[in-house]
Each structure stands twice: as structure tokens, then as C-alpha cells.
Amino acid sequence: MRLTIRHDPIEVGEYIGQYIAKRINDFAPTPERPFVLGLPTGSSPIPTYRTLIRLVKEGKLSFQNVITFNMDEYVGLAEDHPESYHSFMFRELFSKVNIPPENVHILDGNAKDLITECNTYEEKIKAYGGIELFLGGIGEDGHIAFNEPGSSLKSRTRIKTLAYDTILANARFFNNDITAVPHMALTVGVQTVLDSKEVVIVVTGQRKALALSKAIEEGVNHLWTLSALQTHPWALIVADEDATLELRVKTVKYFKSIEKVQEEVEAMQNKLKGLESVKGDVVAAEAASVGIASA
């Protein structure tokens, strides 16, 4: 697992937005081979979504061949309620990028048969060959998606009762009226997230500091479900300075030093690539001068 630290939520959003755009562009998705992206809601990913929207507007990124699967949705909240995750995603991202509506998948919290809805969701993900990159946030109690403390780390998409802390935390979106916050949700499971090829987690703000330390400085534990990420082969957490407040100085220094080394290695690789392409040009020019046609 890597931890990258940026100054504030805006810098975190810029970093993750650029990172995702690069992954999509390097993948070069086509209609036959789309890029499958998992997405979260919440306030934390908003700066990332703003970066993605800007990159699309600048012509540096396209969602034409991107398929999305959202993490979760409330049960029993009308789809057009301003706080439903359907409304959130449309407002914060989908209405502002060139994603075909049929490429978007969000759990239906009003489905007649919620269990079938969850099982079908898992099958749809599988049918696309799995998720390439899952972007996620965390709750203050360390939950990922709506996998509240005590969730099985092997869990899959299912119905979950929300923890009281989560209901309280989300009341800010419902005029601070906790009775208005749905008490149940459909959510992808911890294992659904772990099954994706790559996981990127955004953690910003002091509110998340304890959860971050529990997730990365202690063992894998179902009481802090994000900690399951320690078992993932390709995981990245991007945090702002405030979110690191509960981490040991040693942990922060360690991950910062790793990032520095990584940057040096990348700079060296780019330099070598540059040298190789210059070498390639020289060879091609020499070949042309002695009449060898290039293949």
C-alpha cells in the first residue's frame, strides 16, 4: 500500500484526478474494451470530480468508453431526492462529462427485490471483467462504501443497516435531521472493492485522522474495514495533511520518503525513455541515409 500526502483537499483532488485520467488514457479504452471505474459519493471525492470535469473540458480525458459502478445507495430514498446517490453523482460528475447514460451503474435502493438487485450488481461487474480502478472514500469509523464496523472482510454487495455514527455524520446532508437520514443502504462489499485491480482512497480532514491511523498503522480488522486494503496488491491512499494528524511522525516520514524515491525512479525512467527515443531517431536517420526502409 502507498500513502501519498498532499497539502489540502484541493491538492488531493488534483492529484487523484490527474492519476485517474492517466490510468484511463494509458488504458486507451474502446467500446469493446472499456475502462471500468468504481466511484464513491461523499464530500471527499468532490475535488477529484472537479479535476476530472476540467480535464474533460480541456479535451485531455474522455468518459466515452468508461463504465462506472457506484459503491452504494440509500434504501427507500427516492432516486430524485437531492441527497440520493443517484442525484449526487449526476450533479457532481455525470452531467458534466461525456459519459453515455447507459455506461453508468448505481444500485437501485428502491428495487422491489433488494437481494436480487445486489446479486445482479455483482454479476454485472463480473460481466465487464471486473473493476479496473475503484476510487473510494472512508467514513469517520473507517468504513469503506457502507461497510460499517464488523462487516465481513469477505462481504459482497448486500443490504446494510447503517451505524448510528454514520447516520449522525450524514445528518448534515439532511438539514441535521437524523430522522430524515435513511437507516439502510445497499453497498458493495469489502471483497467487491478488494477484487478490483487497483484501489485509490481519498482521505481528507481531521475527522478522518483516527480512521486513517487505524486503517494503516494497525492490523487488518473488521472494526475498521478500510484496513482490509492492507491485503490488496495495488492500493493507494491519498490524504491531506489534516488527515495525517493521528499518524506517527515515523509513518508520515516513511511514506513521504517512499514517494520521493518513487519520483526519482520515475524521473530516471523518463530520462532513459527520452534517451532511447533519441537513439531510435538517430538509428532511423542512419538507416534512411544508407537506403534501409524502416518496417
Ligand SMILES: N[C@@H]1[C@@H](O)[C@H](O)[C@@H](COP(=O)(O)O)O[C@@H]1O
Ligand atoms: N457511503 C459513504 C462513503 O462511501 C463515504 O466514503 C463516506 C464519507 O463521506 P465524506 O466524504 O462526506 O466524509 O460517506 C458515506 O458513508
